[in-house]
Amino acid sequence: MGETGRTENGEWARDTARGAGGVAARQGRTLVVLAGPTASGKSALALALARALGGTVINTDAMQCYRELRLITARPSPEDEALAPHRLYGVRAAAEPANAAWWRGAALEEMNNCGLPILCGGTGMYFSALINGIAQVPEPGAQARTEARALLAELGAPGLHARLDAETALRLKPNDSQRVARAYEVLLGTGQGLAAWQRQTTHRLEGWRVRMILLDPPREVLREAIAARFAAMLAAGAVEEVRNFLSLGLDASLPLMRAHGVPELGAYLRGEITLGEATARAVLATHQYTKRQMTWFKHQKLTGTPDMQIIQSRIAGFEQLSESFIGNLVNFINFPG
Structure with a gap:
């Protein structure tokens, strides 16, 4: 099957398996679905796989498609985006609400224009819209x-x-x-x-071999990660980011106005609560959301059991992933069985 390892400059070397079963012959119709709850490490793993396989990471997070809030929505950093192609991150204005139908069309276009698409995110409705089909609702105007x-x-x-x-x-x-x-x-x-x-849904996704990786870390590990991540956001300037965003005076019903951390930091900026209280509320709301995410992923069928791997741990960072771990996932993606 060939080997996957690090090159001298530390980058992941691409597997060069040959023949009908190899990545070179098949990756154009293979779709990687990398899903899981918020703060489980999806972005880090997607980046590692994209570097190992020459893939393109396609955003499947409803909040990360907006451009105004990079920190509070945990979009990949500019440094990470420079390490592998990333698509559909920060491409819409908050005043223009995205929906599953828009995302499906945009994702299909990106999928058809890259070698190995790696869908990465936690918005189950987007994954389902792509794979199971969605109603084509006309634009109301x-x-x-x-x-x-x-x-x-x-x-x-x-x-x-x-x-x-x-x-x-x-x-x-x-x-x-x-x-x-x-x-x-x-x-x-x-x-x-x-x-x-x-009731008038489109057809299911056809012509793609879906390989799904689901991150499902222990709840307590995830809770600690959510708290640590929010603290890092604050240290990086999330309060000022939210202040600038709220100064736009956008409609309170817009999706990005409800992104985790925005209502809580908004209350802090208005003097209604302390920063500590805002932090506690944001962490709690995010943790409750992760429970709903995992309930959804465990009850919705996106692919067959043989085409899914569940990883019951959190990915802390792509630099910390072992060669054997990435190699096993590369083999799972490239080869059936």
């Missing part, structure tokens, strides 16, 4: 979006929820302002409820 946001501000989420069609309303929580506003703008702009559009 700027006027419908503006009216929906105005009514949301006037009536509140429950009031706007009461104006939805019955089928869609049953699927949404009345206080979920982002989804309620999105559903109302679809109803307003297309004349048909979101639930009706969602």
